Amino acid sequence: MVITIADVLSPVDVQDIRSTLAAMRFEDGRATAGWSAKLVKENEQAKEGPALGLLRERVSKAILSNVVFSLAARPKALTPLLFSRYGGGQHYGTHVDNPLMDGIRTDVSFTLFLVDPDSYHGGELVIESVSGEEEVKLPAGFLVAYPSTSLHRVAPVTRGERLVAVSWAQSYVRDSARREMLFDLENAKRGLFATSGKTPEFDLLAKTSANLFRMWAET
Incomplete structure (x- = not known):
């Protein structure tokens, strides 16, 4: 099941989170990719540090308190959030997420969008299924969740900057x-x-x- 959830973050929260991220350092996103995904991953991620820890706690709390997310994912645990940005030409090619991350089985993948879709070109999340491909590009504060078993990719950004938070949930219900x-x-x-x-x-x-x-x- 692919599900989009509106208003996980308020506009005020989104703006505050963007301001916090603007003051943080970013590093090569391949550091958190599996051995084969490194070949197709080209983005940046917020660097580890106290500020990132506080930001993760804040955003994770908002996600877990969302009723629709709770009912759709039945989350038992979340992996630490990654805050990723994609500039011009950056992308993430087709891959499947690692089955285990930080000791947590990945059942549900999700992306929380932090900038409005009209502020950048490209950058769609493309999720593959037996019925074809589904492109997702949502307003800031909206979230999409989908099975971690899915092949997916992020299309190249051709203008502007794509900024998202991504994470994975281990569900009480594996299937x-x-x-x-x-x-x-x-x-x-x-x-x-x-x-x-x-x-x-x-x-x-x-x-x-x-x-x-x-x-x-x-x-």
Whole structure:
């Protein structure tokens, strides 16, 4: 399941984060790529340090507190956020994410956009699936999450600068199809409650949703 989530960060938060990043040093992004991905990765990432630690904590907290992200990803843990920028001509070729990062199994990949799409040309996140390719380029403060098993790439930036935060979640529910079923059930349950209240039908949906999560959850 590929899902876009609006307003994970407010415009004020986005501006503040951009100002913080503007004062930080960046380094070659290949330092965090796997051995084959290094061949196709060309970007920069914020350099490790106290300021980066505080920024990671702030943004991770905003992501984990987002209800839609929580229901879609069922996150157990996040890897440390990477703040990446792409200037003119920079890109990230086709690759699949490492299955383990910092001791965390990567089930869900996500990108949080930090600049508006009209401020740069190119730089689309392209996610491959059996139905074709899906291009994603979202407003600042919006997030896209997708299965880490997917091949994907970042198209070359031809003008301006692409600035994003990326990370990976280990989910309580390893299987992407099961996560999607739980997400659909939760939306159906909440929609029924909004229209009809706590009915016997709602209780059955709530029971089924909870018991499937209990059956599939890995703790």
